[in-house]
Amino acid sequence: MDTFRRNACPSLAAPMRTGDGWLARLPPLVAPMTPAMLAELSAAADRHGNGLLEISKRGNLQLRGLAEDGAGGLAADLEEAGFDLAEGIPISLDPLATLAGIDAAPIVHDLHRRIQDAGVETRLAPKFTILLDFGSPLAPQGLSADLRLAFRGDRVAIGLGGDDARAANWIGWVARTAAIDAALAILGTLAAHGPGARLRGPGGLAGNPAIASTVAGLFDGAVPPANGAAGTTIGPIAGYDVSVQGIAFAFGQSHADALRKLAATASREGLAAFAPAPERVLLLAGEPDAVAATVSVAARLGFITEPNDTRRFIAACIGSEGCASGRMAARHMAEAAAGAIASLLDGSLTLHLSGCAKGCAHPEPAKITLVGVDNGAGLVLDGRARDAPVGIAPASVLLGGLGRLAAMAATRAPGTTARAAVDSMERAGILGAVTGETAGDDDDRGESRNDPRDARLSA
Numbered sequence: 001m002d003t004f005r006r007n008a009c010p011s012l013a014a015p016m017r018t019g020d021g022w023l024a025r026l027p028p029l030v031a032p033m034t035p036a037m038l039a040e041l042s043a044a045a046d047r048h049g050n051g052l053l054e055i056s057k058r059g060n061l062q063l064r065g066l067a068e069d070g071a072g073g074l075a076a077d078l079e080e081a082g083f084d085l086a087e088g089i090p091i092s093l094d095p096l097a098t099l100a101g102i103d104a105a106p107i108v109h110d111l112h113r114r115i116q117d118a119g120v121e122t123r124l125a126p127k128f129t130i131l132l133d134f135g136s137p138l139a140p141q142g143l144s145a146d147l148r149l150a151f152r153g154d155r156v157a158i159g160l161g162g163d164d165a166r167a168a169n170w171i172g173w174v175a176r177t178a179a180i181d182a183a184l185a186i187l188g189t190l191a192a193h194g195p196g197a198r199l200r201g202p203g204g205l206a207g208n209p210a211i212a213s214t215v216a217g218l219f220d221g222a223v224p225p226a227n228g229a230a231g232t233t234i235g236p237i238a239g240y241d242v243s244v245q246g247i248a249f250a251f252g253q254s255h256a257d258a259l260r261k262l263a264a265t266a267s268r269e270g271l272a273a274f275a276p277a278p279e280r281v282l283l284l285a286g287e288p289d290a291v292a293a294t295v296s297v298a299a300r301l302g303f304i305t306e307p308n309d310t311r312r313f314i315a316a317c318i319g320s321e322g323c324a325s326g327r328m329a330a331r332h333m334a335e336a337a338a339g340a341i342a343s344l345l346d347g348s349l350t351l352h353l354s355g356c357a358k359g360c361a362h363p364e365p366a367k368i369t370l371v372g373v374d375n376g377a378g379l380v381l382d383g384r385a386r387d388a389p390v391g392i393a394p395a396s397v398l399l400g401g402l403g404r405l406a407a408m409a410a411t412r413a414p415g416t417t418a419r420a421a422v423d424s425m426e427r428a429g430i431l432g433a434v435t436g437e438t439a440g441d442d443d444d445r446g447e448s449r450n451d452p453r454d455a456r457l458s459a
Ligand code: SF4
Pocket: 018, 019, 020, 317, 318, 319, 320, 323, 324, 325, 326, 327, 354, 355, 356, 357, 358, 359, 360, 361
């Protein structure tokens, strides 16, 4: 299983070892899933893994708890169920493009085949990504990418790098028939800069004129309009011939059993399609009555169906209740926190509850993180789970302390966000609220500040 390149994202070809077994991420879906395919996916998650399924922040499905040699059987089962599992450089696109009358599959397959024939993939950075934008409502323009191809009529605009479409370097247009040649020319030139070369991110070569100069037939034109958003939200999404609505997994994760029940309802109601999308959204598409009936059952099954659901603003892994690395029951705490600290969860900040310092559920920094450590739980402010905590206490104490912080945040002026309220507090005040202690309560406090990893404010 360790056959893939170092630092590459987990995939079916090269799953990643985690605390609860191996994690395999499916490639971006080229076409949506039918209810029958969702049912097969759920069955496969049980058969090959521990039954837990997730949608990543970029909108890709992943299954947890696989055996070390489990991904091969998983891939075979999914292919038999009708999944189009093109391995290779991830190519992100609107998962509902086919519902907008766009046949993206031939382009994706052609691109993969040409990249493979050129032998260029292994000479590119492990996390290199390509994004296709067909101008459909859910074109993932808000995602970061190394190479962007924006299809508009018989022309294709080429964008290099960028954390979203607006930040990319749009170098010009080519005829649609020349788009894949242009992409290959860019990839080949980039590969010549070494295996770590990227077009996006710090040190990215998006602005290097040598990259653009390799594209034959490039002509100028206005940059294609970008909405600048990932485009996926909870609730109705306009712009398709059918009704489309986004829901989400509570805390980014679902158990196969709930998905199987959702798939059964969808099948009974005649829903046309499901698709994972950025921001961990699951899209439902079909006739309005079928979508409404399925969403109604989704709410009863515990899926998030309302945009202001407080669970949406908590990132939590399964923690010690399902992962060998877990030092804290993160998911259990998240369920308790979602109801208890609603005034803090207004969407302006993320609360991250992580079973251990790996931070699987939210690799990015969060405003407030509680992370399981050997002697309790750590409080991290404006950081990642792996960062040094400013205090350590029993998890139950910190969870109760979040209630105190929420009560303080609730007294903020109307129109002020929870984030602004927390930001206006002194760090010592936050620490005191969450740990229930004030400066001077503990003679070890000064020592703890010098070495936050050893801090134990209340034990
Ligand atoms: S962050 Fe959570 S899921 Fe990831 S290894 Fe730690 S406990 Fe397990």
